[in-house]
Amino acid sequence: MTKKVFVQPPVNYTGLRVSDPAAVSGGIRAVKSSMHHVFSQVGVMEGIRTMAKLNQFDGFDCPGCAWPDPDGDRAIVEFCENGAKAVAEEATTAKADPQFFKKYSVSALSAWSDYELGKSGRITEPMKLSPGSDHYEPISWQTAFTEIGEHLKTLPSPDQAIFYTSGRTSNEAAFMYQLFVRQFGTNNLPDCSNMCHESSGAALSETVGIGKGSVTLEDFYRTDLIIIIGQNPGTNHPRMLTALEKAKANGAKIIAINPLRETGLLKFKHPQHVGDMLGSGTEITDLYLQIRVNADVALLKALMKLLLEKERDQPGQILDRDFIEQKTTGYSDFLSDLESYSLHELIAQTSIGEDLVRKAADLIASSERIIACWAMGLTQHKNAVDNIREVVNLLLMKGSIGKPGAGTCPVRGHSNVQGDRTVGIWEYLKPSLREKLKENFNFQPPEETGFDTIGSIEAMHQGKVKFFMAMGGNFLSASPDTELTGKALMNCDVTVHVSTKLNRSHLSHGQTSYILPCLGRTEADIQNGRQQFVSVENSTGVVHQSRGNKRPVSNHLKSEPAIVAGLALAALGERSQVDWQAWSADYDLIRNAIEKTIPGFASYNERVRKPGGFYLPNGAREGEFHTRDSKAHFTANQLPAHQMSENEFIMMTIRSHDQFNTTIYGLNDRYRGIHNERRIVLINEQDMLKQGFRSGDKVDIISEYDHIERKAEGFIIIPYDIPATCIATYFPEANSVVPYNHFAHTSRTPISKSVIVRLIPSAA
Numbered sequence: 189m190t191k192k193v194f195v196q197p198p199v200n201y202t203g204l205r206v207s208d209p210a211a212v213s214g215g216i217r218a219v220k221s222s223m224h225h226v227f228s229q230v231g232v233m234e235g236i237r238t239m240a241k242l243n244q245f246d247g248f249d250c251p252g253c254a255w256p257d258p259d260g261d262r263a264i265v266e267f268c269e270n271g272a273k274a275v276a277e278e279a280t281t282a283k284a285d286p287q288f289f290k291k292y293s294v295s296a297l298s299a300w301s302d303y304e305l306g307k308s309g310r311i312t313e314p315m316k317l318s319p320g321s322d323h324y325e326p327i328s329w330q331t332a333f334t335e336i337g338e339h340l341k342t343l344p345s346p347d348q349a350i351f352y353t354s355g356r357t358s359n360e361a362a363f364m365y366q367l368f369v370r371q372f373g374t375n376n377l378p379d380c381s382n383m384c385h386e387s388s389g390a391a392l393s394e395t396v397g398i399g400k401g402s403v404t405l406e407d408f409y410r411t412d413l414i415i416i417i418g419q420n421p422g423t424n425h426p427r428m429l430t431a432l433e434k435a436k437a438n439g440a441k442i443i444a445i446n447p448l449r450e451t452g453l454l455k456f457k458h459p460q461h462v463g464d465m466l467g468s469g470t471e472i473t474d475l476y477l478q479i480r481v482n483a484d485v486a487l488l489k490a491l492m493k494l495l496l497e498k499e500r501d502q503p504g505q506i507l508d509r510d511f512i513e514q515k516t517t518g519y520s521d522f523l524s525d526l527e528s529y530s531l532h533e534l535i536a537q538t539s540i541g542e543d544l545v546r547k548a549a550d551l552i553a554s555s556e557r558i559i560a561c562w563a564m565g566l567t568q569h570k571n572a573v574d575n576i577r578e579v580v581n582l583l584l585m586k587g588s589i590g591k592p593g594a595g596t597c598p599v600r601g602h603s604n605v606q607g608d609r610t611v612g613i614w615e616y617l618k619p620s621l622r623e624k625l626k627e628n629f630n631f632q633p634p635e636e637t638g639f640d641t642i643g644s645i646e647a648m649h650q651g652k653v654k655f656f657m658a659m660g661g662n663f664l665s666a667s668p669d670t671e672l673t674g675k676a677l678m679n680c681d682v683t684v685h686v687s688t689k690l691n692r693s694h695l696s697h698g699q700t701s702y703i704l705p706c707l708g709r710t711e712a713d714i715q716n717g718r719q720q721f722v723s724v725e726n727s728t729g730v731v732h733q734s735r736g737n738k739r740p741v742s743n744h745l746k747s748e749p750a751i752v753a754g755l756a757l758a759a760l761g762e763r764s765q766v767d768w769q770a771w772s773a774d775y776d777l778i779r780n781a782i783e784k785t786i787p788g789f790a791s792y793n794e795r796v797r798k799p800g801g802f803y804l805p806n807g808a809r810e811g812e813f814h815t816r817d818s819k820a821h822f823t824a825n826q827l828p829a830h831q832m833s834e835n836e837f838i839m840m841t842i843r844s845h846d847q848f849n850t851t852i853y854g855l856n857d858r859y860r861g862i863h864n865e866r867r868i869v870l871i872n873e874q875d876m877l878k879q880g881f882r883s884g885d886k887v888d889i890i891s892e893y894d895h896i897e898r899k900a901e902g903f904i905i906i907p908y909d910i911p912a913t914c915i916a917t918y919f920p921e922a923n924s925v926v927p928y929n930h931f932a933h934t935s936r937t938p939i940s941k942s943v944i945v946r947l948i949p950s951a952a
């Protein structure tokens with residue numbers, strides 16, 4: 189029998205139902221949905237016990253998003269609906285044990301949907317797939333370490349191995365992992381950031397001297413105006429709605445800029461506040477700008493032109509001239525560039541009415557303290573870095589960085605994606621870190637910049653790399669160009685995945701493949717008879733501890749630090765002077781090593797034990813810009829140019845309410861009124877009619893870049909309130925049409941939010 193592995197989720201339909209989008213987010217339905225997910229997967233008693241520790245000072249950090257926890261008092265239930273789903277997914281009692289893998293072959297599993305794969309439960313033992321075999325089989329930890337170590341030792345060059353990281357990995361595990369990889373001899377450390385907020389990091393480092401956001405949670409309570417652009421907090425950062433509710437109670441205004449009217453941005457009922465539940469909910473957004481996909485640079489330029497007009501009428505009243513003069517450079521070049529655009533042409537590109545754009549400019553003009561929040565709606569375009577630079581321009585005009593109640597807020601995705609970068613996960617090894625690693629651990633760290641995600645796909649596809657390891661994540665389904673990425677992975681001699689649950693990347697395997705199952709966030713981590721904790725950094729740069737309390741789902745799991753130690757000992761042997769064994773037995777030793785190596789971690793072990801942890805230093809927050817000239821930089825950015833013909837659309841690939849990236853919790857997108865189906869395409873009704881389609885028709889989505897056609901089959905048409913020429917689909921189903929080699933300048937983030945496509949009737 190020839191073995192056939194499918195790299196894409198199968199085209200099968202689950203029974204679409206469409207209703208009106210929800211008018212309010214949160215509320216009793218959020219509570220019901222949380223309870224349903226937790227109780228059905230974890231059980232009632234264990235579910236309650238586990239949830240009681242979520243986001244508490246002595247508990248574990250939510251494995252969902254990276255939204256900060258309050259510094260002071262915390263509610264007894266400090267979580268949201270989607271946090272509950274994340275916990276249920278991890279703490280589930282279902283098990284993908286050796287019997288499961290004996291029963292189901294890799295090729296059979298590859299025909300399952302992502303939802304079904306996830307429901308198979310937690311992986312309980314290390315598993316190996318031998319060359320030519322179609323079944324994973326159990327293997328002992330020691331044999332797995334030894335074999336993987338041997339593979340690594342026999343590579344002609346360390347640069348033929350790639351070590352990916354997903355953002356759930358703790359600071360401790362991430363620091364050990366990058367040290368192991370660099371002692372092994374390569375900087376091939378791509379991570380999920382490359383596909384996520386890399387564009388924010390690139391733009392912010394250049395313009396304000398730090399690649400992270402500048403605000404704290406307190407700033408939300410002291411601000412005049414919050415601009416939420418390209419972000420859907422109701423689904424992806426639901427606890428942010430609590431902060432927005434409080435900001436509004438304190439008098440802040442909110443502008444939302446989004447192609448869709450996202451329910452979470454309209455109205456919110458706090459699911460844990462009785463008063464809220466009885467009332468009609470808090471209006472979140474004061475002004476909703478329903479923008480065309482990727483027209484944000486045009487809109488921001490229009491707004492800034494309007495601010496300049498007002499400043500001309502009321503000199504010194506609108507812009508922060510002192511700030512601009514003392515703290516910034518590049519202002520006059522920025523102004524002359526802005527002059528060259530016509531206000532009316534800019535506004536026309538956004539598809540927003542001029543009256544609304546003027547209202548937004550009025551709000552901005554009259555606000556002294558402004559916070560800008562953004563996520564993937566800005567970071568995943570060819571001009572993503574420009575999007576963020578323009579946001580910075582606007583804030584700088586208003587002097588709104590480096591003072592209370594104001595600043596930048598790139599809202600992070602994975603719960604420790606920011607921390608992983610802080611402790612050294614990056615394909616670029618900064619000279620300062622290189623020196624420290626050399627000094628503290630007595631080896632010559634590699635100099636050459638390694639492969640990022642795009643570079644990794646290309647290198648594996650071309651056969652230049654033969655070994656791929658992932659610390660968490662789902663590289664295949666998260667990456668663009670599914671078919672090509674699948675081939676790239678299958679080109680490898682060896683693939684290794686440290687994972688909690690089965691996913692499609694385990695099935696698009698190298699000749700030999702290993703799954704190394706690890707403890708999750710919710711589980712107690714006992715090493716050497718003592719319970720350990722790990723630490724993570726949230727979106728506002730607070731480092732705090734996370735301590736699981738549940739009994740691990742299996743006795744055969746290892747912690748991520750223990751797995752890195754096992755691999756490092758096997759692959760490096762005498763070459764490394766690090767006492768890996770001791771580190772994995774006592775995480776305080778890892779934190780001591782981080783303290784010696786990474787700036788900002790003084791007295792790490794002591795401060796991380798304080799309730800709520802500690803803030804890392806942040807220059808921009810203090811109004812100090814660590815750029816080459818110690819000033820914040822205005823920049824001049826071009827408008828994006830999309831050559832689109834009559835029958836083409838600009839497609840954004842977004843998240844439903846029932847998924848965490850490639851993990852599919854359920855089949856509903858409740859707020860958008862889409863139920864029980866994921867293979868859908870949201871389209872403007874006029875466009876639908878113009879193309880001759882009807883609601884419910886099935887279409888194939890086709891992209892053509894560099895004369896290569898890519899296809900995603902069988903998506904059901906849903907007419908929706910979305911600007912003309914824009915469509916929306918869910919990731920990962922539509923990833924197969926995202927070309928891997930088209931990405932943002934500077935950050936090299938794939939263009940998953942603006943893929944030019946056409947739709948044709950489907951045979952599926």
Ligand SMILES: Nc1nc2c(c(=O)[nH]1)N[C@H]1C(S)=C(S)[C@@H](COP(=O)(O)OP(=O)(O)OC[C@H]3O[C@@H](n4cnc5c(=O)[nH]c(N)nc54)[C@H](O)[C@@H]3O)O[C@H]1N2
Pocket residue numbers: 252253270384417418419420421423424425445446447448450479480481482483484562563564565566600601602840841842843844845847848849941
């Ligand atoms: N429950 C849950 N929580 C999550 C995740 C999850 O999958 N599920 N993922 C986590 C991760 S890793 C991340 S990075 C974040 C992602 O959080 P988000 O960035 O909020 O997630 P997306 O669904 O990609 O949504 C992008 C939003 O931007 C809008 N948008 C798209 N294109 C444009 C554009 O050109 N301009 C503007 N102005 N808006 C645009 C979309 O309509 C959508 O509302 O969430 C994190 N939290």
Ligand SMILES: Nc1nc2c(c(=O)[nH]1)N[C@H]1C(S)=C(S)[C@@H](COP(=O)(O)OP(=O)(O)OC[C@H]3O[C@@H](n4cnc5c(=O)[nH]c(N)nc54)[C@H](O)[C@@H]3O)O[C@H]1N2
Pocket residue numbers: 353354355356357380381383384385564568601602659660661662663665666667668686687688689690691706707708709748841842843848849850851919920922923926940941
């Ligand atoms: N088209 C399109 N593509 C996108 C995006 C998009 O908006 N559109 N978004 C991009 C973004 S923002 C991101 S961040 C990436 C996400 O990319 P990844 O981070 O690679 O993907 P995830 O789906 O978050 O990874 C889920 C897997 O992580 C493993 N896992 C879960 N918890 C743990 C743990 O505690 N430890 C370990 N070791 N493993 C664990 C499980 O096995 C699970 O199957 O996708 C990107 N891809």
Ligand SMILES: [Mo]
Pocket residue numbers: 380383384385600601602
């Ligand atoms: Mo992300």
